[in-house]
Amino acid sequence: MDIRETAARYYDQNPDFPDDIPFYLGLIPPDASVLELGCGTGRVTLPxxxxxxxxxGIDLSPAMIQIGRERLQQAGIPPEKARLELGDITNLNLGRRFDWIIAPFRVLQNLETDGQVDGLFQVIRSHLxxxxxxxxxxxxxxxxxxxxxxxxxDPQEQPDWEKMVDGERVVCSSLAAAMDKEKLVLYPQIIYRRYRGDTLLDEAVLKIVMRCYYPHDFExxxxxxxxxxxxxxxxxxxxSYGHGPELVLQFGMGSRSKRPG
Ligand SMILES: C[S@@+](CC[C@H](N)C(=O)[O-])C[C@H]1O[C@@H](n2cnc3c(N)ncnc32)[C@H](O)[C@@H]1O
Structure with a gap:
């Protein structure tokens, strides 16, 4: 089941994406090969x-991947430069390694269980x-x-943003539905509604998982x-780390992983 099937069309309307694209462009050298885990609609893949x-790019959601592929095609980017494929970033074998692996916009937090998180690190180890x-x-x-x-x-729906898209009003709100206090997993719901005038044309509800990490725990x-x-x-x-809205870590293979055999 694709939990993003009905909500994917609204993803790129979000006016509050982090300003992370210049960061990745500045860090990754032009001759590098890159694996993007959880690429979504290609927001970072394209630039x-x-x-x-x-x-x-790899993503679990056919709806997100489909939008990303259309964007690549519209931008005239050939498959030798960029490719988006369906896949699970906790269990993946592409049979090759990359100079850089990235997972922009908090993809790690979508992994709910320790087993999924371990799977992601195993995928990083075998593809880096x-x-x-x-x-x-x-x-x-x-x-x-x-x-x-x-x-x-908070059982109360809170307004997030609203904008006009092709003459229709898109309204996004969210609901802090539930939390696993032991594992620090949040279960927010993002609700998109599209109106023409006062007439509701569409409603899409995206129920996601956001596992939380504090600075030291993430390291x-x-x-x-x-x-x-x-x-x-x-x-x-x-x-500086621990003093801003995001926690961002760059890392390479540790000594045990580098050892042959
Ligand atoms: C918040 S979006 C980020 C998309 C994109 N990286 C960006 O910066 O706009 C999280 C993405 O991770 C994908 N994702 C979550 N769990 C995944 C998994 N196990 N395997 C592959 N993709 C996954 C979702 O489908 C979604 O497209």
Whole structure:
């Protein structure tokens, strides 16, 4: 089942994406090959396709991938430069390695269980070149763990954004539906409604998983999977780690992973 089937068409309307594209363009050299895990509709794939030697995007959602493929085609980007394929980033074997692996806009947080997270790190290990680099990102929770557990759930739908698209009004709101307080997993619902005048034309509800990580836990997660952190940021505008809205880690293979055999 594709949980994004009906909501995918609204994804690119979001006016609040992080300003991460210049960050990736500045970090990844032009001759690099890139694997993008959870590429969605190609928001980051497209600008990187014009920049690096090759980018391969993987996503679980046929609806998101379909939009991304249409965008690549419309931009005239050939398959030798960029390719989007259906796949599960927790269980994947492409049979090749990449100079860079990225998973922009908090893809890691969509993985609910320890088994899925372990699977992702195994996929990174088997697809990263020996001297390659991986970047993962999560949001920095804006309150401490106790506050998150006590205050996050809210049965009231909250307005997020609203905009006109081709003469129709698209309204997005969200609902903080439930939380697993032990595993720090949030279960938000994103609700898109499309109107012509006052007439409701469409309603799509996306129920997602957002597993939360605090700065130290995120670093430990990476290091405990035998990767070596080489850079850390707190956002995309020079914020230091732990002092901004995002947590961004760049890491390479650890010593055990690099050992042959
Ligand atoms: C928040 S979107 C980010 C999309 C894109 N990276 C961006 O920056 O706009 C998260 C994406 O991760 C994908 N995703 C979540 N779990 C996945 C999995 N196990 N395998 C592949 N893709 C997954 C979703 O389908 C979705 O398109």
């Amino acid at each position: 990187l396709a014009g920049h690096c030697s090759y980018i391969q 070149a020996p001297d390659g680099n991986c970047i993962l990102n999560v949001f920095h929770p804006n309150r401490d763990q106790q506050g998150l557990c006590e205050q996050w759930v 430990s997660l990476v290091e405990n999977h035998d990767f070596k952190i080489v850079n850390r940021w707190g956002g995309y505008h020079g914020e």
